[in-house]
Amino acid sequence: MITLTGVSKTFGDTTAVRDLTTDIAAGSFTALLGPSGCGKSTTLGMISGLLRPDAGEILFDGRSQLAVPAERRAAGLVFQKPLLFPHLNVEQNVAFGLRMRRLNRAQTRERVAVILERVQLGALAKRRVGELSGGQEQRAALARALVLEPRVLLLDEPFSQLDATLRAEMRCLVKDLHHESKVTTVFVTHDQAEAVEVADTIALMLGGRLAGQGKPEMFYTTPPSLAAARFFGVTNELPGAVRAGIFTAGTAALRRPTMLPDGPAVLAVRPETLVLDNSGVNDDRLDGVATAARFAGTHLAVDVQLADGSVLTVHAALSTPVPVGASISVGIPSAAGVVLAAATQEPPGDGGANG
Amino acid sequence: MKGQRLLVGLLLFAVLLPLLPLLVWAVSGQWRYPALFPQQLSLRGLKLLVDPKSDILLGLVTSAGVAVAVAVLACLIGYPAGRALGLYRFRGRRAVQFLLLAPVIVPGFAVTLGIQVFFVRYHLSDTILGVILVQLLPTVPYAAIILGAAFANFDPDYERQAGALGVGPLRVLLFVTVPLLRPAIAVAALLTFLISWSEYILTLLVGGGQVKTLPLLLFAAIGSSDTTAASALAVLVIAPPLLLVLAASRLLSGSSGSAIGFGRL
Numbered sequence: 001m002i003t004l005t006g007v008s009k010t011f012g013d014t015t016a017v018r019d020l021t022t023d024i025a026a027g028s029f030t031a032l033l034g035p036s037g038c039g040k041s042t043t044l045g046m047i048s049g050l051l052r053p054d055a056g057e058i059l060f061d062g063r064s065q066l067a068v069p070a071e072r073r074a075a076g077l078v079f080q081k082p083l084l085f086p087h088l089n090v091e092q093n094v095a096f097g098l099r100m101r102r103l104n105r106a107q108t109r110e111r112v113a114v115i116l117e118r119v120q121l122g123a124l125a126k127r128r129v130g131e132l133s134g135g136q137e138q139r140a141a142l143a144r145a146l147v148l149e150p151r152v153l154l155l156d157e158p159f160s161q162l163d164a165t166l167r168a169e170m171r172c173l174v175k176d177l178h179h180e181s182k183v184t185t186v187f188v189t190h191d192q193a194e195a196v197e198v199a200d201t202i203a204l205m206l207g208g209r210l211a212g213q214g215k216p217e218m219f220y221t222t223p224p225s226l227a228a229a230r231f232f233g234v235t236n237e238l239p240g241a242v243r244a245g246i247f248t249a250g251t252a253a254l255r256r257p258t259m260l261p262d263g264p265a266v267l268a269v270r271p272e273t274l275v276l277d278n279s280g281v282n283d284d285r286l287d288g289v290a291t292a293a294r295f296a297g298t299h300l301a302v303d304v305q306l307a308d309g310s311v312l313t314v315h316a317a318l319s320t321p322v323p324v325g326a327s328i329s330v331g332i333p334s335a336a337g338v339v340l341a342a343a344t345q346e347p348p349g350d351g352g353a354n355g
Numbered sequence: 356m357k358g359q360r361l362l363v364g365l366l367l368f369a370v371l372l373p374l375l376p377l378l379v380w381a382v383s384g385q386w387r388y389p390a391l392f393p394q395q396l397s398l399r400g401l402k403l404l405v406d407p408k409s410d411i412l413l414g415l416v417t418s419a420g421v422a423v424a425v426a427v428l429a430c431l432i433g434y435p436a437g438r439a440l441g442l443y444r445f446r447g448r449r450a451v452q453f454l455l456l457a458p459v460i461v462p463g464f465a466v467t468l469g470i471q472v473f474f475v476r477y478h479l480s481d482t483i484l485g486v487i488l489v490q491l492l493p494t495v496p497y498a499a500i501i502l503g504a505a506f507a508n509f510d511p512d513y514e515r516q517a518g519a520l521g522v523g524p525l526r527v528l529l530f531v532t533v534p535l536l537r538p539a540i541a542v543a544a545l546l547t548f549l550i551s552w553s554e555y556i557l558t559l560l561v562g563g564g565q566v567k568t569l570p571l572l573l574f575a576a577i578g579s580s581d582t583t584a585a586s587a588l589a590v591l592v593i594a595p596p597l598l599l600v601l602a603a604s605r606l607l608s609g610s611s612g613s614a615i616g617f618g619r620l
Contacts, residue, residue: 076519077516
């Protein structure tokens with residue numbers, strides 16, 4: 001298990017990570033998710049030992065790692081770039097760490113052969129690294145880290161430079177490898193779809209702070225904050241206020257019970273949970289004018305301008321006839337949306353909420 | 356393709372042509388104007404080279420020893436300097452770069468006259484150690500510049516990656532950084548070796564004539580107007596660097612662009 005307590009890191013006058021406290025469970029596959037500049041790579045750097053935190057404590061299984069240099073931490077790190085050593089061939093690259101550990105030749109050869117086979121590079125063992133494709137390079141880099149059997153595997157956006165198909169393949173491979181080895185894995189990514197697909201736990205970082213940690217579903221059903229909800233694709237926000245446990249939207253007769261204290265709040269609604277509704281099946285309806293309908297592959301994205309000028313985006317089935325320019329009614333099913341405190345300011349860096 | 360080869364051949368011929376009379380002189384006993392060929396051939400010049408009573412064998416050993424020591428030291432000093440210049444952006448970087456070049460811009464002769472006092476004070480004048488130290492003046496700048504250019508194209512993440520694979524800093528240096536920079540290091544070593552090999556004035560000033568490298572012996576032979584001896588010596592002075600450059604070009608060819616032309620001979 002990896003434990004971070006009050007970890008902070010400042011570069012010059014920008015604070016990359018502030019007061020980060022989190023637990024990463026042993027054997028878990030945790031995605032460290034966030035937009036660029038949120039501090040996720042810095043956090044990974046501190047876990048790996050390549051960066052030294054300005055404050056706070058980092059523990060592996062209860063043992064402090066602050067005084068342990070990167071090369072002696074039991075953490076394997078795979079960078080965004082494959083960084084295969086160009087003076088060595090594929091096999092020698094993978095064997096590098098073992099050779100430096102002075103493992104005997106026979107065992108080294110065997111372990112390298114096994115892991116190369118596992119990442120489907122067995123046939124390319126003798127290739128020069130310059131002759132590999134992008135995906136093969138990244139698989140070799142993965143093998144080079146895994147052959148050392150690290151207690152923690154750290155992946156810093158390892159697939160971000162690959163094209164979409166390869167990325168999907170690599171995701172599956174990493175997921176399978178994790179399933180087999182159960183090595184605690186921390187995966188940095190800015191792509192929430194990738195995080196949702198590959199990880200069993202997501203730690204969302206926004207502005208250098210932990211903005212929520214939990215199962216991927218949690219970020220859809222009960223996002224910890226409006227900012228988190230926005231990062232996970234909430235495009236519709238109906239402002240309103242909470243009074244005595246009831247949220248009331250400002251523009252519509254829309255009510256939701258909530259646990260939030262009194263104050264300004266927002267009903268955050270994912271576009272795919274809204275429905276175009278002219279027949280009045282739903283209790284809550286908002287009337288507006290359809291201003292655009294965009295083809296989005298699997299669905300139509302329909303913009304509906306409400307009476308107060310705000311725009312809701314609704315995902316509708318491709319076969320739905322949408323009369324652009326005509327009045328239309330948007331139904332809000334009672335299960336849709338979640339009441340969140342209005343984003344007047346970032347919530348305080350709460351440690352591992354909903355962990 | 357064929358025309359290009361012809362051109363290269365012509366070029367080589369033009370470069371090597373002046374060396375031809377040298378070779379002939381080295382084996383001639385008598386060669387007076389207006390004869391096209393020497394009137395008399397002799398092995399005196401070549402015998403002189405291997406004569407244990409002459410200083411020439413000792414000079415060869417001294418020259419080689421000094422040049423190797425200078426090349427190694429210049430690369431050792433040039434490595435951190437090149438690393439700092441190539442990898443890091445810091446205040447006064449340009450000033451440091453200029454200062455590094457200063458000994459090349461200012462004639463080494465002038466510099467050495469200035470610092471000779473210190474060589475005398477620390478009993479380094481007239482010693483091989485002193486000669487090696489003074490020859491670092493014109494060699495370290497080149498080593499630093501070549502290695503600086505190599506470091507400018509070097510991705511330090513390779514070192515971080517090696518660290519993340521559990522390798523300590525010293526072994527990262529030996530097994531990752533140095534192998535990756537090998538072409539540039541080879542070029543720096545070769546160039547500094549060549550500078551040291553043909554250095555005359557600094558060796559004379561600090562060595563005081565006591566440290567007899569081949570260029571000193573060559574100048575002495577030229578001074579005594581013994582053309583045969585001087586030519587034989589000149590061949591001896593020219594041959595090792597020529598062979599070294601040829602060997603290096605074989606080794607470096609195709610390895611990388613940082614071999615700055617040496618790889619394409």
